[in-house]
Amino acid sequence: MKKALVLLLLALSLCLVGCGAKPSGAQSEAEAIEKYGSAVLKVYMPGEYLGENVIQNFEKQFGVKVIMENFDSNEMMYTKLQAGDSYDVLIPSDYMIERLIKGDYLQPLDHSLLPNLGNLADAVRNMDYDPDNTWSVPYFWGSVGLVYNTENVDPKVMEAEGWEILRDTDYAGQIYIYDSERDSFMMAFKALGYSMNTDNSDEIQAAYEWLREMNQTMDPIYVTDEVIDSMIGGYKDIAVVYSGDATVILDENEDMGFFMPNEGTNIWCDAMVIPANAENPLLAHEFINYFLTYEAAFDNSETVGYASPHAQVLEEMSTQEDLYAENEAYLPRSNYKNDEMFHDNVVLQKELSQLWIKVKAEK
Amino acid sequence: MKQFRSMTYPYVLWISVMIIVPMLLIVLYAFTVSGNDVLTFQFTLENFHRFITDSVFRAVLWRSLLIAVITTLICVLLGYPIAYIIAQMGEHANTVMILLITMPTWVNMLVRTYAWMGILQDEGVLNSLLGVFGIGPVQMIHTSFAVILGMVYNFIPFMILQIHTSLAKMDKSLLNAANDLGANPVQAFLRVTLPLSVPGIISGITLVFLPAVSSFFIPKLLGGGQYVLVGNIIETQFLTTGDWNFGSAISMIMALIIMLSMYLTRKVDVSAASNGKE
Numbered sequence: 001m002k003k004a005l006v007l008l009l010l011a012l013s014l015c016l017v018g019c020g021a022k023p024s025g026a027q028s029e030a031e032a033i034e035k036y037g038s039a040v041l042k043v044y045m046p047g048e049y050l051g052e053n054v055i056q057n058f059e060k061q062f063g064v065k066v067i068m069e070n071f072d073s074n075e076m077m078y079t080k081l082q083a084g085d086s087y088d089v090l091i092p093s094d095y096m097i098e099r100l101i102k103g104d105y106l107q108p109l110d111h112s113l114l115p116n117l118g119n120l121a122d123a124v125r126n127m128d129y130d131p132d133n134t135w136s137v138p139y140f141w142g143s144v145g146l147v148y149n150t151e152n153v154d155p156k157v158m159e160a161e162g163w164e165i166l167r168d169t170d171y172a173g174q175i176y177i178y179d180s181e182r183d184s185f186m187m188a189f190k191a192l193g194y195s196m197n198t199d200n201s202d203e204i205q206a207a208y209e210w211l212r213e214m215n216q217t218m219d220p221i222y223v224t225d226e227v228i229d230s231m232i233g234g235y236k237d238i239a240v241v242y243s244g245d246a247t248v249i250l251d252e253n254e255d256m257g258f259f260m261p262n263e264g265t266n267i268w269c270d271a272m273v274i275p276a277n278a279e280n281p282l283l284a285h286e287f288i289n290y291f292l293t294y295e296a297a298f299d300n301s302e303t304v305g306y307a308s309p310h311a312q313v314l315e316e317m318s319t320q321e322d323l324y325a326e327n328e329a330y331l332p333r334s335n336y337k338n339d340e341m342f343h344d345n346v347v348l349q350k351e352l353s354q355l356w357i358k359v360k361a362e363k
Numbered sequence: 364m365k366q367f368r369s370m371t372y373p374y375v376l377w378i379s380v381m382i383i384v385p386m387l388l389i390v391l392y393a394f395t396v397s398g399n400d401v402l403t404f405q406f407t408l409e410n411f412h413r414f415i416t417d418s419v420f421r422a423v424l425w426r427s428l429l430i431a432v433i434t435t436l437i438c439v440l441l442g443y444p445i446a447y448i449i450a451q452m453g454e455h456a457n458t459v460m461i462l463l464i465t466m467p468t469w470v471n472m473l474v475r476t477y478a479w480m481g482i483l484q485d486e487g488v489l490n491s492l493l494g495v496f497g498i499g500p501v502q503m504i505h506t507s508f509a510v511i512l513g514m515v516y517n518f519i520p521f522m523i524l525q526i527h528t529s530l531a532k533m534d535k536s537l538l539n540a541a542n543d544l545g546a547n548p549v550q551a552f553l554r555v556t557l558p559l560s561v562p563g564i565i566s567g568i569t570l571v572f573l574p575a576v577s578s579f580f581i582p583k584l585l586g587g588g589q590y591v592l593v594g595n596i597i598e599t600q601f602l603t604t605g606d607w608n609f610g611s612a613i614s615m616i617m618a619l620i621i622m623l624s625m626y627l628t629r630k631v632d633v634s635a636a637s638n639g640k641e
Contacts, residue, residue, distance in 0.1 A: 075603050179588035181603070215589075221505055222588025235485050346605075353604040358419045361591035 032063040036283040039064040043287070044080075045091035046071060046270070048225070049140070049306075051299030058290050064283060072224075073180075081105055086277045088284040091139050094269050098129045098344035106135045107276045113285035116292035121311040123334045127269055128341055136271035137288050138309035140300070142243035143267050143332040143339070144183055145260040147250070149237045155257060162261030163191035165238065167210070172218045176230060176239035179222035181356035182342060182349070183240065183266065184211055190263045196340050199348050204355070211359045222360060231256060244306030246329035251305070258329035264338025269309075307332055392611035410612030420596070427593040428620070430507070431576035434514040438571045439564060441515070442522035446563075447556075449523075450530035461527065464520050472517055476584050479516065483509050483585065505587035513585040514575050522567035529563025530556070565628050573621060593617060 032039040047070035055066050069087075071077040074096040081090075081100075092100065100106050111117060117133065124138040146165070148158055153171070161168055166175055166187065177184060186196045188207035198204065214220065223230065228245050230236065232252045241249065246258045272291065274284045290296055297310035301317055307330060308314045317323045317330060324330035333339060393411070395404040414420050449460045467475060482488045483504040493499040503509055533556065541551040579594030586592075593613065600610030 073603065075605065079602065079605070177588075220589070224588070233486055350604050350606060353599065354606070357591060357596055357599050357604075358417075360589050361419050361423045361596070363589065363591075 026061050027063040029063040032283075036064075036280055036286070038280050038283070040067060041065070041089065041280055041283045041287055042067045042069070042087045043089045043091075044069045044071060044077060044087040045089075049091070049270075049304060051296065051301075051303045054291070054296050054299050057296070058287065061290075062283075062286060066287075081275065084277075086279055087275055088278040088280045089287050090273050090275060091270055092273065093342075094127065094129045094271070095342040095344040097136050097271060097273060099346070100273065100275075101130070101135055102344070105275055106273050107278065107281065108134050109137065109274065109288070110285060113282070114289045114292070116289050119292045119294070119297075119310050119312070121309055121314045123307075123314070123332075124269060124309040127271075128343075130271070136273045137292065138269050138271045139291065140244065140304070140306035141267070141269040141309060141332060142306050143260055144178075144186065144240065144242055144265050145246060145258050145329070147231050147239045147241045147246045147256050147258055147329070149234060149255050150257045151255050152237045155259070158257075158259050159262070162263045163187045166191075166220075166240070167214050167218060169217055171238055174237040175218055175220045176223050176227050176236055177214075177220045178227065178240045178242075179224050179360075181352040184356060184359070185352045186266045186342075187240065187261075188214075190261065190265060190338070193263065196266060197343050197345065197348075199345065204348075204351065208355045208359070211356075212362065215359050215362060242306075243329050243332055244304055247305030247324060247327050250327050250329050251324075260333055260336075262338070264336065264340065265333075267332055267334075267339045267341055269341070305330065389611045389614055392608050393615045394612075396608055410609050411616065413609065414613055414616060423591055423596060424593055424616075427576055430511060430514070430582075430592065431572055434511055434518065434575040435568055435572045437511070437515050438519045438522040439568065442519050442567065443526055443560075443564070446523045446526035446530055449527055450533075457531075461524070464523050468520055473580060475517065476513055476581055479509070479513055480504065480584055483512075504585060505590065507586070507590075509585040510582050510590060513581040514578060517581065518571045518574055521570040525567035525570060526560055526563040529560045533559050561631075565631065568628060569625060572624065576621065577617060 027035070029039045041064055043066055045068070049070075055068065058064070059066055071080075074092050077090065077092055078096060078099065081087075090100075097106075111133075114137065117137065120133075120138065124141050125133075127138070130136045146158065146163075152174075153165075157168075158165060165171065166177070185204075185207050188210040189196045189198060189203065192203070192206055192210060194200075194203045194207070221236070223239075225245075227239050227241055228248055231239050231241070231249045234253060234255065241258075243258070246256075250256050250258055272288045274281055274288075278284055291300070292310065294310065294312060297308050297313040298316075300306075301308035301310075301313055302323065305324070308317060314331075317325075319325050391404075394406055394408070396407050396409060397404055445464075449457060449464075452460060480487075484490065485500050485502070485504065487504070489503065490500040493501060537555050537559075538551055541555050546554060577594045577597075579592065579598045582590045582592045582595060583598075597610050597613050597617075600606045600613065604610075
């Protein structure tokens with residue numbers, strides 16, 4: 001079966017070489033097959049997370065075909081991996097990479113195939129979950145914060161109350177909460193002054209009560225990606241938003257501001273990894289290396305609005321006025337003492353998930 | 364006839380692989396918890412106990428049943444007159460109307476529900492229309508109204524088709540007989556047409572109630588994340604929490620409730636049929 005497929009691809013590529021003139025400097029499909037063993041790459045990553053032309057340019061330059069699949073959540077991706085699905089490149093989040101490493105789902109990266117690794121910004125080097133980039137290469141990074149309408153919410157009040165503003169009944173009926181147990185419990189833990197990685201049952205109970213009270217008194221709407229359009233439209237005054245989505249909102253609606261509460265927030269990093277059962281690891285390395293080039297990183301960050309892991313792109317995006325210099329959401333805070341990253345804890349996550357559905361169900 | 368018996372084997376195989384094995388897996392998951400390395404699972408009733416004893420989960424269960432019952436009632440009240448009118452039409456118009464009723468189901472249910480999201484949004488089609496007359500914006504999305512509307516819209520074709528079938532095959536001479544015996548049209552409808560269409564109503568109820576009670580994407584899309592029904596809890600257990608055992612237990616509880624309600628409606632069906640014979 002595989003042989004037949006290779007033959008078919010070969011025949012196809014011969015035809016392509018014969019029929020079409022290839023762009024100069026670009027690799028043909030036949031060359032790609034010779035080099036990587038196959039010209040097909042399967043990528044599994046979050047949706048709406050790519051620059052406009054990155055994939056097309058990669059396909060053209062290397063003479064390959066990228067099959068793209070999107071997931072809604074890290075957990076969904078993990079479920080599919082467990083079921084035995086095979087991909088060449090995955091882009092999960094920090095804590096999930098910890099879990100994948102523990103479960104032997106990944107293969108170590110060959111740094112000799114990733115010469116662009118030197119382009120990484122200092123802020124995304126030495127990440128706790130993978131300090132030497134043995135398993136992963138950062139793709140985007142960011143924080144979680146509050147987007148608010150500066151016309152209706154005084155920045156001073158915002159600064160003074162931090163996460164507690166989500167329980168300030170002056171703003172009842174005016175808030176969007178991101179529908180995820182991790183992010184919701186994160187803000188409750190931070191508001192109460194705990195670590196977001198706590199597994200102390202009293203602290204979990206206190207956070208649960210915090211969220212229940214918010215649910216009962218504030219009449220919040222729980223949303224996911226639709227929060228972007230809703231806040232651009234200005235339907236409500238306050239929303240819990242990921243920094244990159246906030247960048248887009250602030251770009252479109254100048255009344256909106258972004259605030260990272262002083263009690264601390266979640267700093268996260270999504271990174272590219274190669275699963276152990278990848279069918280085309282050589283091309284997967286080429287893909288990762290390509291995403292560390294200036295043009296790919298620039299296109300990605302400019303389109304999506306999340307902070308780039310590429311040192312030069314990050315510098316330009318956050319300092320040039322025609323890019324995101326005046327957008328307070330673009331650049332996440334680095335090295336702030338109350339900020340934390342998530343660590344993988346399946347038992348804890350299960351417990352929080354059960355509590356979260358109960359918070360939402362209690363109406 | 365005997366020589367045809369072997370032809371059922373593929374069918375039996377299909378049923379066992381696609382229906383019986385998955386059901387058995389759900390039962391197995393529902394009664395177990397993942398154990399340690401030596402013993403991969405242990406038998407327990409803990410999953411059921413957890414669901415039944417939790418007041419929040421019980422409230423969600425009631426809410427789901429209530430929404431499903433309301434949806435089914437609206438489908439009967441709206442669907443019956445429509446089916447009745449269609450059944451009175453000439454043969455040609457009849458075919459066209461049935462085609463029109465089934466046409467929306469050619470488009471994926473998810474896509475149609477997304478369309479409703481656009482219609483019911485705060486700045487959606489409906490609110491813009493109301494805005495022209497100086498009304499609103501009225502909060503429609505993320506309310507029970509939106510969820511029930513979405514369910515009625517998606518499931519009402521099943522009700523109409525079932526009732527229509529039973530009305531269409533009814534012997535029209537019975538109405539003439541009723542007329543001859545002095546019944547006015549209302550009496551004829553109540554004494555002849557309605558009892559004869561009860562089987563259609565019953566199967567319509569079954570076809571609407573089942574998907575309504577377990578739907579998870581309609582409440583999610585039209586009700587928002589805060590609109591939690593049993594289907595959403597089950598979905599979360601499988602996709603987010605990864606607690607397949609608890610999810611299976613809830614599915615089994617739902618299956619039992621559905622089986623019970625089907626049994627009860629069958630009883631109504633039988634008694635209605637025997638009433639008709641008198």
